[in-house]
Amino acid sequence: MREHVLSKKLMGIQEVLQRISMKLCWLSIHAIHGFLFLGILAAVGNPGPATAQEWANKMFDHLEYDFGPLARGAKSEHRFTIKNNFKEDIRILSVQSSCGCTIPQVSKEILSSGEEAELVTEFDTVKFKGPHSATITVTFAAPFSAEVRLQIRGYVRQDVVFQPGRIEFGQVPAAAGAMQSVAITYAGRDGWKIKDVRSGSENYEVELQETERTDSGVEYDMLVRLKKDVPTGYLKDQLTLVTNDAERQYIPLIVEGKVVPAVDVEPKSLHLGVVRPGESVTKQLVVRGTTPFKIIDVACEKPDDSFQFTSNDKERKLHLIPVTFTASDTPGKIVETIQITTGAPGETDADEQKALKVVAHVEVLSD
Numbered sequence: 001m002r003e004h005v006l007s008k009k010l011m012g013i014q015e016v017l018q019r020i021s022m023k024l025c026w027l028s029i030h031a032i033h034g035f036l037f038l039g040i041l042a043a044v045g046n047p048g049p050a051t052a053q054e055w056a057n058k059m060f061d062h063l064e065y066d067f068g069p070l071a072r073g074a075k076s077e078h079r080f081t082i083k084n085n086f087k088e089d090i091r092i093l094s095v096q097s098s099c100g101c102t103i104p105q106v107s108k109e110i111l112s113s114g115e116e117a118e119l120v121t122e123f124d125t126v127k128f129k130g131p132h133s134a135t136i137t138v139t140f141a142a143p144f145s146a147e148v149r150l151q152i153r154g155y156v157r158q159d160v161v162f163q164p165g166r167i168e169f170g171q172v173p174a175a176a177g178a179m180q181s182v183a184i185t186y187a188g189r190d191g192w193k194i195k196d197v198r199s200g201s202e203n204y205e206v207e208l209q210e211t212e213r214t215d216s217g218v219e220y221d222m223l224v225r226l227k228k229d230v231p232t233g234y235l236k237d238q239l240t241l242v243t244n245d246a247e248r249q250y251i252p253l254i255v256e257g258k259v260v261p262a263v264d265v266e267p268k269s270l271h272l273g274v275v276r277p278g279e280s281v282t283k284q285l286v287v288r289g290t291t292p293f294k295i296i297d298v299a300c301e302k303p304d305d306s307f308q309f310t311s312n313d314k315e316r317k318l319h320l321i322p323v324t325f326t327a328s329d330t331p332g333k334i335v336e337t338i339q340i341t342t343g344a345p346g347e348t349d350a351d352e353q354k355a356l357k358v359v360a361h362v363e364v365l366s367d
Contacts, residue, residue, distance in 0.1 A: 056138075056146035059083055059090070067123050067154030069248040071184075075166035076123040077254065080150060082138075084111035093141040095119065099134035100127070102152050106138075125156045125165070132156065159188040160251060167224050169235065169257025173290040177228040182253065184241075187217040194220060196242040203230045204255065206239065224255065232259045263289040263342045265356040270338070272362035275327045285321040285358060287340060295319050297341040304336055307360070323360065331366040335359060 057063060061081040070076050084090045090111045095104045101124050108117035121136060133153035140146045163183045172178045186192050197206045205225040212219040224239070235257040240250050265287045272281050287295065298309040298321060308324045323338065340356040 053146060053148070055086075056140060056148045059085060060148060060150070063148070064151035065121075065153075067152070067252075069155050069157055069251055070123065070125050071157055071160040071162045071165075071251050071253070072125055072129070073165045074125050074162045074252070075164075075254050076125055076154065076252070078121050078123075078152070080119040080121070081116055082106075082111065082119060083116045084113055086144075087113050088144065089113070090144060091141040092117070093139045094137075095139075096137050097121075097134050097152075098137070099132060100124070101132040101154075102134035102136065104136045119150070121150075121152055123152070123154050123156075129156050129158050155248070157248065157251070159186055161185045162253060166254040166256060167239070169226055169255075172226060172230075172257055172259050174232050174259055174261050175228050176290075177230075178226040178257070180224050182222045182224070184220040184222060185217065186219075190215050192218060192243065192245060194241050194243050197222070198240045198242060199237060199255075201237045203227055203235070203237065204239070226257070226259075230259050232261050234258050260290065262291070263287065263293055263354050263356065265340060265358055268358060270323060270358050270360045272323075272325050272360060274363045274365060275325070276365050277327050277329045277331075277367045280324055280326045281362070282322050282324040285323060285338075285340070287319040287321060287342065287356065289317050289342070292316055293342050295321070295340065296343050297339075299339055301337040301339055306334075307336060307338070309338075325360070325362050327362075327364040329367065331364050333361070333363045335361055 059082050061083075065078045065080075067076055067078065082092075092106055092109045092111075095106050097104050103122045103124065104119060105122075106117055106119050108115070111117055119136070119138065123132075131153070132155075133151065136150040136152060138148045138150065140148075161184070163185070167180045167182065169178045169180060184194070193210075194208060197208055199206075203226060205227065207223040207225075209221045209223075210218060211221050226235075235255060237255040239253045239255060241253065243249055243251065265285055267285075270283060270285065272283060275281055292315040294313050294315045295311040296313070298311050300307050306326055306328055308326070310322045310324075311319065321340065336359075338358045338360055340358070342354050342356065
């Protein structure tokens with residue numbers, strides 16, 4: 001009887017030990033899982049500062065720029081391109097400069113996926129002299145917080161002055177050409193001179209004339225011509241003055257302007273939206289010219305009675321053309337090319353008339 005009781009106690013002790021062993025095993029497994037889980041979080045969680053900096057840096061086409069030697073009073077700008085290469089929208093929270101010598105400005109604060117913006121930095125060559133540098137800090141807002149630091153530097157010469165500080169042609173009609181002059185003054189050593197004026201563009205012709213020379217300086221008049229065959233579009237170029245100064249041989253001069261067509265239309269792509277059968281929608285086209293002109297004809301390239309146009313034959317610099325679309329019973333997306341024929345006063349030759357094209361988009365829903 002006593003042996004039977006001892007046997008039962010031993011079995012009870014063994015059962016307790018077995019339960020304790022299983023509990024310890026369970027705790028070990030969960031501890032291991034916990035460490036694995038923490039390791040996974042560390043691997044795929046929010047990126048650290050270095051990683052955040054890296055992805056933000058990749059949105060910029062470059063991170064530093066050296067203006068080099070600059071003439072006093074010269075208009076000096078540089079543009080950084082920012083592109084959102086990611087799927088989510090990116091918002092620029094702020095742009096700040098560490099030095100008053102550089103003024104930064106961003107063209108767009110919110111960038112959707114694939115969109116680009118420009119960060120324009122202007123170097124002040126009036127208030128500042130000698131070597132200067134600045135750090136431009138671009139801060140991106142949460143949830144994708146990051147900071148990108150751009151480096152800018154330049155040397156503002158005290159001995160060379162441009163008046164005006166850049167060549168600004170403004171709006172130039174196509175095939176018209178234009179001229180601008182700049183006065184260049186140097187005050188310094190005897191014998192200083194400009195040997196050449198260079199440009200990476202063939203759009204310009206330059207004439208340089210020395211007007212006065214003394215023991216301590218020299219003055220030049222520089223005439224810059226914009227050629228008549230320059231294509232329409234914005235001008236953003238640079239002329240480089242090549243001097244006999246061994247230490248600072250090159251001096252840049254910015255050239256800006258816009259060559260506009262004699263007649264142009266906006267928008268080039270006309271979106272009329274979504275309509276149901278029988279509904280109508282009207283939007284306007286704006287046709288501008290550098291001189292008075294007349295609208296000769298407005299029509300679809302493929303005859304389509306769904307489009308109606310209103311115009312007049314008066315001569316003026318600005319014409320507004322209402323475009324009305326009335327939906328038929330056929331559903332679907334419609335893309336139609338509208339052709340606008342214009343002509344200057346007295347033009348009768350078809351070769352002298354100009355044809356502008358607009359692509360219209362509209363969708364007709366099923367009834």
